[in-house]
Amino acid sequence: MAIPPSWIIQTGRSIWTQIWQLMMSQLAPRDDRGEYQRPQSEFRQHIEGIYIPQPNRYRLYVGWSCPWAHRTLVVRALKGLEGAIDVTLLQGDANAGGWRLPEPAHGCQTLAELYRYGKTGYTGRSTVPMLWDTQTYSIVNNESAEIIEILNSEFNEYAAHPDLDLAPDDLQDAIYRWNETIYHTVNNGVYRCGFAQTQTAYDRAYRELFATLDRIDNLLANQAYLCGDRLTLADVRLFTTLIRFDLVYHTLFKCNRRRIRDYPQLQDYVYRIYHLPGVAATCDFPTILADYYGNLFPLNPGGIIPQLPDLSYLIDRREVQTI
Ligand SMILES: N[C@@H](CCC(=O)N[C@@H](CS)C(=O)NCC(=O)O)C(=O)O
Structure with a gap:
């Protein structure tokens, strides 16, 4: 079998590199040195004020593959919060490049739509994990580092293992x-x-x-x-x-x-x-x-x-x- 002529290899490489750079610039924002810069999470409320700790009021939106969402599932399991904090497992949509709900909620098919339902005009990233308040239809928090602190300390009344403190x-x-x-x-x-x-x-x-x-x-x-x-x-x-x-x-x-x-x-x-x-x-x-x-x-x-x-x-x- 013959190797393709060098002009095909060079053209293919040049086109592919340009498309790759374009896609990576969308997928992975970078600094001047080419280092990946992870965007900050935007919803940073805690369980306070209007957000009162109540069983089955809050819902976690997660995807199996995501390491950040996985943190919240592990803490929920270790604390025994399965009966108090509901979970919706989302599916990754390879073509649309986002998360899809298993069934429509509030007329939304995707997580991006649900983010906008929770906050009109929202244009940021629609990431998992996301902690949703089913009473006010709003996003409490979408930063995994904070959601696991919330699960560790705010729902002990409803936890099967309230004495387990993961942040003593x-x-x-x-x-x-x-x-x-x-x-x-x-x-x-x-x-x-x-x-x-x-x-x-x-x-x-x-x-x-x-x-x-x-x-x-x-x-x-x-x-x-x-x-x-x-x-x-x-x-x-x-x-x-x-x-x-x-x-x-x-x-x-x-x-x-x-x-x-x-x-x-x-x-x-x-x-x-x-x-x-x-x-x-x-x-x-x-x-x-x-x-x-x-x-x-x-x-x-x-x-x-x-x-x-x-x-x-x-x-x-x-x-x-x-x-
Ligand atoms: N800082 C966030 C990062 C979460 C994150 O990046 N999740 C990814 C999945 S692993 C996601 O949902 N990405 C979808 C998108 O960016 O549109 C956290 O720790 O909660």
């Missing part, structure tokens, strides 16, 4: 420090690798990501969780990125120095959290694969969805701890 006072400083490091280098770090638009931006993100993973792997030789022997919100935030790592970030986002199953301590850590009551049921591996490879089209133009990688580190029988 004596660990506040440690949680804050870990959150800062993990957000920049790991949670958003994998996106900084995958969405980098220059080699330098990718190299920097990659170095910082693996420096943090190496550091945490060493730390976990002596303690079960990031802040000691108690699970905290910082662990939840780390977990939802790590559980996707071997599936999607390692390959699709080019985070390929090591997989989680290559790290002796990190794999035990992910295993331990995965087997906490209710957590495994929040992890849908086939949907994570299909959504990342199907919806992040510029990163996978051929549209082939890979097979599930080896996740046996999650199912090998080992001693499981409780919180």
Whole structure:
């Protein structure tokens, strides 16, 4: 078989690069150095004022594949809030590039329409997770870091595990420090690798990501969780990125120095959290694969969805701890 003539290769490369840059500029805003800049979440209310803690008043809109939404599902499960906070699972729409409701609500078919129903004229991003108030038809909060704090502390009256405090006072400083490091280098770090638009931006993100993973792997030789022997919100935030790592970030986002199953301590850590009551049921591996490879089209133009990688580190029988 003959290689295509060089003019076809050069034209194809030039057209593809221009279209790729155009699509990436929409998908992933960048700074002058080509580094991915994640936009700020806009709805930042807490459960106060008009938002009174009541059972079955608030609804979480989530998608299985999203690591930010996954945080809220994990905290809801750990706190035993399934009976008090309802969930709507959305589907990623690869063609429209957004989230679709499983059935219409208030005449809305998509999450973007629901955002506009909650706030007329809204033109920002329509992201999951989103905490919706079914009484005032308004968006309470769409920042996962804050929604998990709300779920941890505001609905204890209705929680099956009200005594589980994932952000105890004596660990506040440690949680804050870990959150800062993990957000920049790991949670958003994998996106900084995958969405980098220059080699330098990718190299920097990659170095910082693996420096943090190496550091945490060493730390976990002596303690079960990031802040000691108690699970905290910082662990939840780390977990939802790590559980996707071997599936999607390692390959699709080019985070390929090591997989989680290559790290002796990190794999035990992910295993331990995965087997906490209710957590495994929040992890849908086939949907994570299909959504990342199907919806992040510029990163996978051929549209082939890979097979599930080896996740046996999650199912090998080992001693499981409780919180
Ligand atoms: N800062 C947000 C980020 C959430 C986010 O980026 N969610 C993505 C899915 S992983 C999304 O819904 N994107 C849709 C869009 O940008 O239109 C959070 O942590 O809650």
